[in-house]
Amino acid sequence: MSGRLRAVVERDLRDPFRSRAVWPVLLLFVVFFGGPVALTGGGRPGAQAPGLLNQMQIVVFLFLPLAALQFGYDRVAGPRETGEIRLLLAPPHSRRAFVLGTFLGRAAFTALLVTVGYLVATVAYAAVVGVPDPVRTVGGYLLALALGVAVTGLAVGLSASMSTRGRATITAAAAYLTLLTFWESIPTAVRFVGNGLRAPTGPQPEWAVAFAQTVPTRAYRNLAANLLPNAAPPDIVTAGPPAAVLVLVAWTVVPLAVGIARFERADL
């Protein structure tokens, strides 16, 4: 007999409401998702209209990973530091099930934030501009969900790898910067070192471009570009839809798997 995982999922999904931490974040989602659409009127009208998806991209890219990390980074490391993990694992939940339940609860919460943000943006767009393109809107929404879930997997996986909240905080901050810029700078850093610690010259070699695509924020944008008429993702295999989907899945699963393995081996 094992524990009812649902209790863990529910605990994590409901916690932001019980702690009231959800309300300021929800307010920010409403402002950041709805605000730009309402203020710019969805951009210029006519054939050049950027559309809802185009406007959402930058918001999702900057804001969604931050929220997903913020709500995930301390869910395992925090109780481990305070000792509450003994109480949370007192029912017959295996450590693996506990981390997975935490991930599912938080992923559902992230999905809720994305849904609210997208609903507000869609309503604002419909009010100011007109009915948005349904394929791009739904497609963009699903891509945002996928990015949110991937970063939640990363956050919970990192949290399960860390023994204290302090370490989890630093790791989460590093993870956010990695998603935003660091990952794409790694090839440049490698070239800098390979070039005898001098700035590399010439165009980016193909491997550097290929590597830069393998971060979920970039995968999200590459997939979104496939839905937009005049956006062009780099013409390289790691930017193609199958590779981009694989990147999102890998960033969800690998950190979780590593986190679970480390958590299972740890003395709590």
Add this chain to the structure above:
Amino acid sequence: MPALQLDSVSKRFGGVRALDDVSFTVERGEVYGFLGPNGAGKSTTIDILLDYVRPSAGSVSVFGHDAQAEPTAVHARTGILPDATGLTGHLTARQHVRYAVDSKGSDENPLALLDRVGIALDADRTVGGFSKGMRQRLLLACALVGEPDLLILDEPSTGLDPNGARRMREIVREENERGATVFFSSHILEQVAAVCDRVGILSGGALVASDSLDGLRERVGSVGRLTVTLDTPSEAAVAAVRDLAGVSDVRVDGASVSASCPPDRKAAVVDAARRDGADVVDIRTEEASLEELFAAYTEGEEGEVA
């Protein structure tokens, strides 16, 4: 099959030896008190029983399930009150119990459990404002979920007022009568004496005794306290008692002289007290207090530690 069985369990944290070759058994239906000073390794032992911490050597089984290989099978039958645990402050007492109830697939009413530990009126308060005693009661309520076959309580009376401590003892007895095995650690001796069938004493990471209280008394071999009350007490009588071989810890309280002594020295104490011609008004003997036993085992003063 015993409820709990530890075989040669050792645990090192880095270079520190927390547990050293600890073996003991707790039978089904027993109330077993796990005694020891702070830092003796009690919580580490419990952490290993529950697979929160892995032993460096040795094995542990609970109802025949290997604690490391089948922790969820162990937890399914066990109610746990962990020591020094944080509690998410923005959740209510009811929400904390609800998590345990839902996790165990039980259909109990959290309020009934909170009522049993005496904090039903605070069920919907967030626990951030709870006193240590209220938190402890809440943790006990969580441990009781699902009528477990085994209760593992780590320092359950920490922070409890006398009423709370009494309620804790009553609940331990009730659960034991229901058929549950109870294993609890404490450094508070009265708690152990009041409810335990057997006690184990842990000192410096090693198990120095595991026996019934009577058995422990016998093995320590000393020491009762004999109190002689005189009609005309005198300095000379006290000095005479002090001079006796095998007698220690002589105290004077008004007309009474008391001393720790083995049974075969009692007559000598009475004789010495009367030496100055005083009449004996009263003689009282007491068994060794648990405190004295505890000191004997953990400080090694008696030299006969098992």
